[in-house]
Amino acid sequence: MLIKNLELTNFRNYSSCRFEYSDGVNVVSGGNAQGKTNSAEAIFFLCTGYSPRAVREKQVIKHGESFAKIKGVASSNYGDVSVSIDFFVDKNKIIKVNEVPVGKIGELLGNINSVFFNPGELKLIQEAPEDRRRFLDVALSQISRGYFYALQTYKKILAQRNNLLKNEDRALIFDTLPVWDQSLARAGARIIFERNEYIKMLSPFAGFCHEEVTGGGENLTVKGDYKYEGTEDDIYSQFLSALTERTEKDIETGYTTVGPHRDDLKIKVNGIDVRAYGSQGQQRTASIALKLAETEIFREKFGEYPVLILDDAMSELDKKRRTRLIDYVKKMQTIITCTEPECVPNYQNYNNIEVENGNIL
Ligand SMILES: Nc1ncnc2c1ncn2[C@@H]1O[C@H](COP(=O)(O)OP(=O)(O)OP(=O)(O)O)[C@@H](O)[C@H]1O
Ligand SMILES: [Mg+2]
Helix, strand or coil: CEEEEEEEEEECCEEEEEEECCCCEEEEECCCCCCHHHHHHHHHHHHHCCCCCCCCHHHHECCCCCEEEEEEEEEECCEEEEEEEEEECCCCCEEEECCEECCCHHHHCCCCCEEEECHHHHHHHHCCHHHHHHHHHHHHHHHCHHHHHHHHHHHHHHHHHHHHHCCCCHHHHHHHHHHHHHHHHHHHHHHHHHHHHHHHHHHHHHHHHHHHHHCCCCCEEEECCCCCCCCHHHHHHHHHHHHHHCHHHHHHHCCCCCCHHHCCCEEEECCEEHHHHCCHHHHHHHHHHHHHHHHHHHHHHHCCCCEEEEECCCCCCCHHHHHHHHHHHCCCCEEEEECCHHHCCCHHHCEEEEEECCEEC
16 A cells, blocks of 8 residues: 555645655654644544544644645555545535545545554553554454444444443333343444454564564563454354343443453563553554554555554664664555654655645755
8 A cells, every 4th residue: 555645735734735655664854843743644534534633623624724625645456546535614524535425434444544653652552441442443443344333333332221221210221221232242243353353463463573673672462351252153142141141230330341342452561561561662662563563464454555654653762673663664655754854764765755834845
């Protein structure tokens, strides 16, 4: 997968700007607050239909303007694809794939695949289980539309089930719950099944990528919860029984206490929980290794690498790790942002783009 160009109109601090990217490493440099992350955000938007910054969408429209537009052309094994998103102050955004509006985000996913790292992604290591689930959800939604739709259904049913659990009419709860439980277990089984498969692939790749970046100095392992295993149907039965067993407890607590919305990943470096004990550089290396592993899974599934976006990944990594990281990623299209091009070892060999105040120099 290769993103060839990106056009930004009234997008954040850009009035009108066009980026041309090459295969391999692209170094986007510039001082603080000049627009590096904004350009990376725009690419991720084209891939997934939302911002990695978790903002209100209209915030991307340049101050004082009434609309914004992002447009990108990518090429993959399936040919060229053009994706655009128009944002308006007074109405919802319009997403188009090859100039044809798409009705649902699900139809956008998979057209341009990317893996995105920025310092915020350290939450993956440092913070709550929710961030690790999000990591799985973002990757799996791009890989499998079925997963994305199951996730949407699951969230909807979960909210309805939780509402019901708070109802004071116990007879009503016991009458209605079995129906909700079956639907929740059906959507949940799909999610758990795909996550299980994904984590099984992720762990060896993450270990391998981590070794490549650290020069074999440290060993990274990733483990899922694996509470339910087997085929999707097996998981359905196991999860449904767990829901039934927990009915009393769920009513007592007023929410659903089992299911994929409670899962977590255990990430260890040299056998030690990197979240609790890792240094900043170790945590950053581990989260980058997980992202690199994600690119390998994409390649395994689709026969080609996604676009890798490394926003501000270099700081806190020592020179050896930076060199090894670049050596690893140059086989795929990688867009690296950093304040000085020198952060990227041998930057002269790559496509360099310098941004200043929403313009390319
Ligand atoms: N809607 C908007 N309209 C105008 N400017 C905006 C808008 N949203 C963000 N900006 C501005 O864009 C500028 C560049 O932001 P960006 O995050 O891309 O910087 P950066 O180059 O990545 O900097 P850093 O090195 O600090 O990470 C910031 O000054 C920010 O205030
Ligand atoms: Mg930035």
